[in-house]
Amino acid sequence: SYVLTQPPSVSVAPGQTARITCGGNNIGSKSVHWYQQKPGQAPVLVVNDDSDRPSGIPERFSGSNSGNTATLTISRVEAGDEADYYCQVWDSSSDHHVVFGGGTKLTVL
């Protein structure tokens, strides 16, 4: 089955740029989605289809996807961005199956 690999943690100072990666075999050929999850809350979709932003998501959140790596970029990081972030794709080789990355804890220093 398809595997997505994320770093367990990323740290960044307020106002700086955070980059969270999601690795997978030829992930550039897939549509990647990113979710933000704060403690005790349901996940929230922050980027879909590699780089689209759902309504209400700040422009500071952006995404890219090429080759074997997709990246979520958060510009001008704020304390409120501290959360777990998950990437997700559909595994087209497995009948509508969905795969999540292991998640990355973003810490704002």
Next chain:
Amino acid sequence: QVQLVQSGAEVKKPGASVKVSCKASGYTFTSYYMQWVRQAPGQGLEWMGIINPSGGYTSYAQNFQGRVTMTRDTSTSTVYMELSSLRSEDTAVYYCARERSEIYGMDVWGQGTTVTVSS
């Protein structure tokens, strides 16, 4: 407004079954897939399966094959997830989330249902 409202917390004994409901409102129920995702305490998100409310097609993650059943009731815009032969490792928060198709992502989530399996 668009929302998914899930049933309340459950406490079950090992070997029992649990059935969680997810009631949709504010959109055309049959136009979106419904995904089920769970999260064990301190762990990441784990995909369980998908149901197409239009027709009832289902597909389940291999980890849950034979133990999970997803159904829907179009008259009440509700989907159900039943997990059987519960064990302590099934203690988790269970979420439903709608998804239009592969490129849209899960844009609306239920509030989550806590299932505790304990003797």
